[in-house]
Amino acid sequence: MTNLLLIDAGTIEWSRAQFALTAIYHWLFVPLTLGLAVIMGIMETCYYRTKNNFWKDTAKFWQKLFGINFAMGIATGIILEFEFGTNWSNYSWFVGDIFGAPLAVEGIVAFFMESTFVAVMFFGWNKVSRGFHLASTWLTGLGATISAWWILVANAWMQHPVGCEFNPDTMRHEMVSFADVALSPFAVSKFCHTVTSAWIIGAVFCVGVCCWYLMKKRETKMALESLKIGAIVGLVATLLAAATGHKAGQDVAQVQPMKLAAMEALYNGGTDVGLTAIAWVNPFSQPDYENEESAPLRIDMPYALSFMATNDFHGYVPGINDLLNGYTKPDGTREPSVDEKIERGKKAIAALADYRKARQEGLPVDSLRAELATINENMKYFGYGYIKDKAQVVPYIPINFWAFRIMVGVGCLLILFFAIVLAGVYKWPAKLWQKNDISALPNWHYWIAIALIPLAYIASESGWLVAEFGRQPWTIQDMLPTWVAVSDLHSSSVIITFFLFLILFTTMLAVEISILLKQIKKGPDYSS
Amino acid sequence: MTYEFLQQYWWFIVSLLGALLVFLLFVQGANSLARSLGNTEEGRRLVFNSTGRKWEFTFTTLVTFGGAFFASFPLFYSTSFGGAYWLWMIILFTFVLQAVSYEFQNKIGNVLGPRTFQFFLFLNGIVGPLLLGGAVSTFFEGSNFVVEKSNLVNAGALTPVISHWGNASHGLDALLNPWILVFGFAVVFLARTLGILYIINNVADEDIRRRGVVGLKVNAAAFVVLFVVYLIHLLLKDGFAYNEAGIISVEVEVSQQLPPDVVSPRPVVDRCRARSLRHR
């Protein structure tokens, strides 16, 4: 059968590239949608409570920017959903029973909710009551957030599969508990971190735009009032993102220790491990983790990694080599080496092959107890059966290491930034701000705020780079490596669609930015 | 609830969503006619603005249709989407162009100019219904694919993929089958008929309405003819069946049927070798 296949080695890499491209573009639009939803919701609430037309105009202005960005989020999102089928057909079959459900629920509930209330929000001013309009605005945001919830449930499931069971007759994983999948703690913390990080993007965007107006000495009142809301949302969101990020890190330590080791460039683990503050990891090549003791020029915060991963300053954290070669856990149990896992994965696959052959020959299930037992016993390492060399299970360290540092670094910078802006708008401490009015600072201050917009986007995308590169080579952790997940396509087809998408998205992004800038230049329309 | 029941239930849901989607294709139908309905710039804008308030429903129904297929019939989803790659990709492409066109066409600063976006909407208006109809029609006409689940235990292969499309055109072959085109165009004309009806009711412009009434007759007639022809073809064509082993083949008419020990039913190797499709 295999000689019939159209697939070639390039198919896998190009399919990954195409999915990454779509996901990265999608994530340029989504966080702004989620973040602005909160900000404009707050503004409209102000209008609802004060009945002051100033707030209505302000809310409408931000909603206009929201609308320009919203369509691109939807357009790139639909591609992702269909790409599971078009480019990852084996994956879609193997776990469709579990993975399809959250996607379908997302479509049915959240997407409809979102698109219904978006229409009211845009076209319903003066047609529906103020209360109903306000509710629609919040429900638009809530719909988008629920969408995010289901998508992150799906993503979290791939990082840490739960609530499912392998069925050797259908040759796929089947759901045994929807609740386990939908409420997986890993999904919850992923959701919290992702959504709060999206609020940061909305806030940075809002503050940046306001600062541009202040610099141009235009729309000062709107800019100052929006600045307040942006800075409050921003500060709360960055603090929450740091807290939820910490929790996400603990989860990773639990269920994806290899990702943690790659993020930290921790080649050899142990107890009392420090958190790498900075070290020299060549961004362009995989380090020689087998022979180097640790990354060169490493400066660390003592005990911090142990504490972060285990809540104990002396806790044990495995490094890459420990994970490859096996180690004894603090509770005395042994984690097998990757070679052992490969052996056991192969056993599961071989037993499954025997089982299927026997079933096709018409043998009853009862006579195949031994095969079934072997399958069940080794199912945990099923995916390792497809691994040829243990080096394949080590993710690309430089991307994980640097992307993580960019995300956290920018996060810390943003906490400081929002705190300063907030101090500025509320003139606290009064002495410092006596001479300096936030609406009349030298221009370079405002430029900093504007420059932080792209920086925050980079941080946000870096978060996804960590999450997704860190789990390589797995499409589903320990269950399905990428090369078993793809569709039977020749790479040429995927290369063509990759470039079509690249051209399409880049053009559309350019158009969107141009429209956004024009809209910002035009400014809000005042009702009287 | 048995597995059989759930399958029927899901099939019902997916059909319902499919029907809803066809109904909502009036957005595409009206867009494909925007030039002839509104023959001035102003008139075209009226048409696009009118469908512009409904397009999200069509779009989200399409997304839900995809998601529901994934959740309920993953083997179909994975085989058809991965196999008929180009068919689905082109559908996706035109729908994505449509989504952004609505948002961008009339905004200041849209560097490509409103004409470009109107063209995208027109393109989606024709290609979307045509290919969606074509994709649905492959349910009746069959497709050229192989599913071999045992490939998954072939760990030595470059990749143990189970669904394999029978040729390298990845779905474009469907468009060479005239019957698929007949059904595809039936959907196009249906969408246009619905689109005109919607515009007549939604746009208060005498000129547009008058042209709409004229167009309505042509498009509705075209739809009825194509649809009836396809229906007759469907009723008269060979059916597919599967046997105990799960092998799918064309059902031979009773009058032609020879005793089974003489000839086994003609296995349709060229059309469909979906082995073990029936997995429970």
Ligand code: HEM
């Ligand atoms: C300030 C301290 C922060 C910490 C400790 C932190 C920690 C983490 C960790 C450990 C992950 C990986 C989770 C996984 O792989 O499952 C992650 C992912 C992510 N981070 Fe952060 N992060 C921080 C700040 C930020 C900031 C400021 C942003 C955005 C502006 C951000 C955006 C993201 C995104 C989008 C993801 C991917 C989604 C996910 O896996 O949850 N993070 N973060």
